[in-house]
Amino acid sequence: MKTYIIGHQKPDLDSVVAAISFAEYCKLKKMIDVIPAIIEDANDETKFVFNKFNSPLPQKISITDIKPEDKVVLVDHNEESQRLTGLDQNQITAIYDHHKVNLSLNSPIEIVILPLGSSNTVAWHLFKDINLQIPTNMAKLMLSAILSDTVGLKSSTTTNIDKEAVIDLTTLAGIEDIDSLTLEIFKAKSNISALTDEQVVLNDYKIFDFGKKVLIGQVETVEQEMLIVSRKKGLLAALQSIKERETVDYLILAITDILKVNTKLLISGVGETELIQKA
Amino acid sequence: MKTYIIGHQKPDLDSVVAAISFAEYCKLKKMIDVIPAIIEDANDETKFVFNKFNSPLPQKISITDIKPEDKVVLVDHNEESQRLTGLDQNQITAIYDHHKVNLSLNSPIEIVILPLGSSNTVAWHLFKDINLQIPTNMAKLMLSAILSDTVGLKSSTTTNIDKEAVIDLTTLAGIEDIDSLTLEIFKAKSNISALTDEQVVLNDYKIFDFGKKVLIGQVETVEQEMLIVSRKKGLLAALQSIKERETVDYLILAITDILKVNTKLLISGVGETELIQKA
Numbered sequence: 001m002k003t004y005i006i007g008h009q010k011p012d013l014d015s016v017v018a019a020i021s022f023a024e025y026c027k028l029k030k031m032i033d034v035i036p037a038i039i040e041d042a043n044d045e046t047k048f049v050f051n052k053f054n055s056p057l058p059q060k061i062s063i064t065d066i067k068p069e070d071k072v073v074l075v076d077h078n079e080e081s082q083r084l085t086g087l088d089q090n091q092i093t094a095i096y097d098h099h100k101v102n103l104s105l106n107s108p109i110e111i112v113i114l115p116l117g118s119s120n121t122v123a124w125h126l127f128k129d130i131n132l133q134i135p136t137n138m139a140k141l142m143l144s145a146i147l148s149d150t151v152g153l154k155s156s157t158t159t160n161i162d163k164e165a166v167i168d169l170t171t172l173a174g175i176e177d178i179d180s181l182t183l184e185i186f187k188a189k190s191n192i193s194a195l196t197d198e199q200v201v202l203n204d205y206k207i208f209d210f211g212k213k214v215l216i217g218q219v220e221t222v223e224q225e226m227l228i229v230s231r232k233k234g235l236l237a238a239l240q241s242i243k244e245r246e247t248v249d250y251l252i253l254a255i256t257d258i259l260k261v262n263t264k265l266l267i268s269g270v271g272e273t274e275l276i277q278k279a
Numbered sequence: 280m281k282t283y284i285i286g287h288q289k290p291d292l293d294s295v296v297a298a299i300s301f302a303e304y305c306k307l308k309k310m311i312d313v314i315p316a317i318i319e320d321a322n323d324e325t326k327f328v329f330n331k332f333n334s335p336l337p338q339k340i341s342i343t344d345i346k347p348e349d350k351v352v353l354v355d356h357n358e359e360s361q362r363l364t365g366l367d368q369n370q371i372t373a374i375y376d377h378h379k380v381n382l383s384l385n386s387p388i389e390i391v392i393l394p395l396g397s398s399n400t401v402a403w404h405l406f407k408d409i410n411l412q413i414p415t416n417m418a419k420l421m422l423s424a425i426l427s428d429t430v431g432l433k434s435s436t437t438t439n440i441d442k443e444a445v446i447d448l449t450t451l452a453g454i455e456d457i458d459s460l461t462l463e464i465f466k467a468k469s470n471i472s473a474l475t476d477e478q479v480v481l482n483d484y485k486i487f488d489f490g491k492k493v494l495i496g497q498v499e500t501v502e503q504e505m506l507i508v509s510r511k512k513g514l515l516a517a518l519q520s521i522k523e524r525e526t527v528d529y530l531i532l533a534i535t536d537i538l539k540v541n542t543k544l545l546i547s548g549v550g551e552t553e554l555i556q557k558a
Contacts, residue, residue, distance in 0.1 A: 098387060099387055100384050100385060100386050100387045100388075101380070101382050101383065101384050101387075101388075101390060102382075102383045102384070103380050103381075103382055103383070104380065104381045104382070105379050105380050105381070106379060107379050107394075108377060108378055108379045108380075108392065108393075108394040108436075109379075109380075109392075109394055110392070110393050110394060111380055111390055111391070111392040111393075112390070112391055112392075113387065113388075113389070113390040113391075114387075114389050114390075115386075115387040115388055115389060129408045129409065130408065157387075
């Protein structure tokens with residue numbers, strides 16, 4: 001009998017690190033054969049952080065690896081829609097999370113959900129309660145996860161406990177410059193150098209219907225200025241050709257600097273300028 | 280701004296004491312103006328225990344006492360169907376419970392649900408984590424609540440942590456004989472001396488349709504023998520007259536000794552005897 005600790009589908013850094021930190025918590029609670037795992041490939045940001053700190057990623061498992069006698073602990077999510085597809089809810093023995101709850105189960109299990117900026121802040125908080133010494137390498141991963149999930153402690157979900165955790169983990173991890181670590185993480189997260197100009201515009205977009213049809217593309221980056229300076233010509237050409245090809249009246253690309261929390265709009269025609277002035 | 284700590288509708292002893300014990304926990308978390316409350320009158324068992332230990336019951340509040348700026352902490356329940364009717368879910372800031380979860384909220388809040396035998400064991404467990412000294416009188420109430428909710432540590436939901444809590448609270452409360460405290464509590468809970476024979480039969484019943492219609496009444500008591508000896512004649516007469524009056528084919532009264540967990544059936548006719556032999 002194994003106990004798998006798993007995060008949500010499309011795992012982000014907080015989810016992957018939470019599998020590791022809560023596996024430690026489960027071991028302390030005398031669970032045996034506890035295995036932190038991921039259910040889909042790690043994203044570029046996660047790979048960057050684990051690589052930077054010479055840590056192996058948790059093993060990847062699929063639904064067929066979970067035997068009927070195994071148990072599962074969910075971290076960083078609780079809703080059924082975000083869970084490993086096909087997971088039998090009767091195998092879930094605990095849930096540790098920081099999101100809003102949307103959950104209906106057949107029997108009582110351990111659930112700890114705290115409204116903090118990241119799942120790893122929940123883990124840190126529980127570790128503090130029981131005086132666990134957090135090992136250096138786990139501190140590095142947890143610190144990175146908290147910085148990532150709270151957008152460098154700038155997200156609206158950031159609490160004083162997240163700030164306290166970051167101070168404590170910075171000492172434990174022996175890291176001196178949090179700002180440059182944050183910048184490195186977000187560069188890895190928002191690395192768009194491999195995308196073509198059309199891919200940048202259409203990577204993440206929504207179409208709105210304001211009487212006229214408006215396509216708004218969204219790029220999140222930590223290199224806003226550089227992106228605009230170096231790729232403006234190509235991006236404007238991409239906007240023009242997409243607009244001609246797709247059946248939309250206006251096309252706007254919003255380029256957001258994640259850390260400075262400011263957005264610049266790239267537009268291609270007269271109509272868009274009018275639209276923005278009216279807004 | 281006040282923070283009300285409230286249990287479920289039709290409050291039982293565990294729910295009422297949990298309002299008090301978790302109010303203490305909330306104060307430790309620096310919440311201000313924390314008020315344990317009940318939303319309906321306490322039952323006989325609860326009144327007995329609070330009276331025995333010279334403790335005032337929490338104040339009774341209704342939905343109109345909760346102002347829009349107030350906050351509410353739910354204890355011993357999480358489902359909407361068990362909540363104070365009309366409560367705005369956006370005012371709920373925390374939930375502490377030991378039941379299965381069936382919950383959907385708009386935003387993340389603090390939720391601690393542990394699969395233990397009673398809500399007061401959850402409170403005891405959290406107190407231990409933060410080294411809170413439980414005052415003598417609170418220990419008496421918490422001990423009674425755990426004994427009540429776990430049926431004297433005999434229910435199927437009883438865990439080792441419940442047993443540990445009872446040992447610890449017994450010392451803190453300075454109580455010597457747990458068994459006689461348990462018996463006293465259950466006498467108060469199952470006091471049917473004020474009920475007529477017909478009320479005893481129909482106090483808690485279900486009608487089953489097995490081809491023939493069968494009415495099964497259920498009485499829980501700690502004085503099974505005495506009930507059968509002293510009231511058998513009256514109860515049999517009640518069974519007969521109810522059977523004639525109601526349109527049921529069979530009528531059975533199940534008298535369960537809550538603490539010894541055994542059930543005796545009282546039946547009135549030949550048909551019932553045949554039914555039971557077939558089962």
